[in-house]
Amino acid sequence: MKYLSKEEVIDRLRRYRFVKNQILEIIGGWVLSTPEVKIKIQYGRQLYSDASHSDMLKQRLYHLGARTDDRQITYPAQKFISYLEDIWRNATRTSVRLYTIDVLLRSLLVDMIRQQLEQTSIPEDKGTEEILRKIMSDDYARISWANSAIVELAEQGEILDDSVKQQLKEKLNQGGGFMESENPGVPFRKEFAYSRMPIRPGDWKIIEDPNDYAEKANTFDNVEGKRRLLHDLMDGELCSIERLGKMLAEFSELPWEMKLQLSKQAWDESRHAEAQIRRLKEFGGKVGDYPVNYWGWEVDVNRRDPLERLAISNMTFESEACKHMNNWIETARATGDEESARLIEFILMDEVTHVQIGKRWVEELTKGEPEHYKKVMAYPESVLQTIRPKGIKLDDLEQN
Ligand SMILES: [Fe+2]
Numbered sequence: 001m002k003y004l005s006k007e008e009v010i011d012r013l014r015r016y017r018f019v020k021n022q023i024l025e026i027i028g029g030w031v032l033s034t035p036e037v038k039i040k041i042q043y044g045r046q047l048y049s050d051a052s053h054s055d056m057l058k059q060r061l062y063h064l065g066a067r068t069d070d071r072q073i074t075y076p077a078q079k080f081i082s083y084l085e086d087i088w089r090n091a092t093r094t095s096v097r098l099y100t101i102d103v104l105l106r107s108l109l110v111d112m113i114r115q116q117l118e119q120t121s122i123p124e125d126k127g128t129e130e131i132l133r134k135i136m137s138d139d140y141a142r143i144s145w146a147n148s149a150i151v152e153l154a155e156q157g158e159i160l161d162d163s164v165k166q167q168l169k170e171k172l173n174q175g176g177g178f179m180e181s182e183n184p185g186v187p188f189r190k191e192f193a194y195s196r197m198p199i200r201p202g203d204w205k206i207i208e209d210p211n212d213y214a215e216k217a218n219t220f221d222n223v224e225g226k227r228r229l230l231h232d233l234m235d236g237e238l239c240s241i242e243r244l245g246k247m248l249a250e251f252s253e254l255p256w257e258m259k260l261q262l263s264k265q266a267w268d269e270s271r272h273a274e275a276q277i278r279r280l281k282e283f284g285g286k287v288g289d290y291p292v293n294y295w296g297w298e299v300d301v302n303r304r305d306p307l308e309r310l311a312i313s314n315m316t317f318e319s320e321a322c323k324h325m326n327n328w329i330e331t332a333r334a335t336g337d338e339e340s341a342r343l344i345e346f347i348l349m350d351e352v353t354h355v356q357i358g359k360r361w362v363e364e365l366t367k368g369e370p371e372h373y374k375k376v377m378a379y380p381e382s383v384l385q386t387i388r389p390k391g392i393k394l395d396d397l398e399q400n
């Protein structure tokens with residue numbers, strides 16, 4: 001048996017890391033344009049799972065002596081990068097997206113890992129082995145999830161026939177895989193058109209006029225109010241997954257630790273949405289039952305400075321939501337609804353950390369640039385002069 005040398009192990013881990021980071025960015029971008037709520041939520045989970053894998057690889061590379069950023073990633077041949085770019089630009093159907101990235105690309109990655117494990121010498125490279133086994137088992141789970149999601153989509157009429165699958169397989173083969181070293185490529189930027197509102201299933205009702213929203217009875221002291229509120233909260237979580245995914249896709253140059261935290265936040269928001277949907281169902285409601293609005297959307301996701309996005313959403317909207325949540329917990333408990341109180345309590349704990357993530361990175365990335373810091377921090381206020389996104393009361397903000 002020929003075992004891999006340390007340098008060969010390093011080379012492989014760097015390439016897996018490239019693949020994981022690309023999956024993170026591509027899925028991050030697709031979160032926005034995928035209408036199916038269930039898949040959007042799963043994508044939110046996957047962002048963190050892929051980012052964690054990339055982080056484990058990064059740490060292992062460090063332990064193997066590859067300590068600087070440029071030694072922790074390898075760009076494969078341009079042919080493969082062009083293949084990914086083609087997928088990014090042209091895969092618009094959800095089933096095609098699931099099949100290319102979550103089935104084919106993950107299967108290729110798992111094959112490479114399995115091959116490596118056969119050439120891994122234990123115990124000296126046990127550190128790598130454990131990480132690779134973890135990645136492999138998570139990716140197997142993703143592949144089987146994607147396959148069943150494709151079947152479910154087919155039942156709803158979006159059929160991915162065998163000839164299309166075959167074409168997609170051939171495309172991947174033509175891309176040559178990520179182990180080739182000749183003619184290394186340059187990663188492409190993931191670009192987005194201006195976005196007015198997120199993509200939702202076609203039968204959802206969207207409120208265009210803010211005045212219509214004021215009429216809504218979002219209270220937490222009766223069942224109808226709870227249904228409305230849970231639905232609104234759930235839609236807000238979807239918006240968060242989307243805005244975080246977009247940031248990860250659009251700004252690959254952000255510090256790694258920041259991207260890891262943003263992806264963790266996306267996972268939190270996915271769990272929140274799932275818990276809210278569960279509770280909504282327990283109250284007899286379902287996803288898509290109530291109209292939604294997107295007044296906080298445009299002013300966030302289109303900003304060129306990612307820190308302004310954090311200032312408006314993490315530091316302002318999420319901080320405002322925390323105050324409301326405290327009220328809802330009290331109201332739920334006062335009316336004997338311990339289950340809802342507990343649910344919101346768990347969510348609130350995460351939301352507090354989201355405000356902190358925003359604050360931390362705004363401060364860290366404007367260090368030594370007081371003018372930039374001032375501009376970023378002035379942004380939310382300037383927005384709230386002209387619009388009033390859901391749940392935000394200007395007078396509340398003025399008191400703080
Ligand atoms: Fe949340």
Ligand SMILES: [Fe+2]
Pocket residue numbers: 240269318350351354
């Ligand atoms: Fe949040």
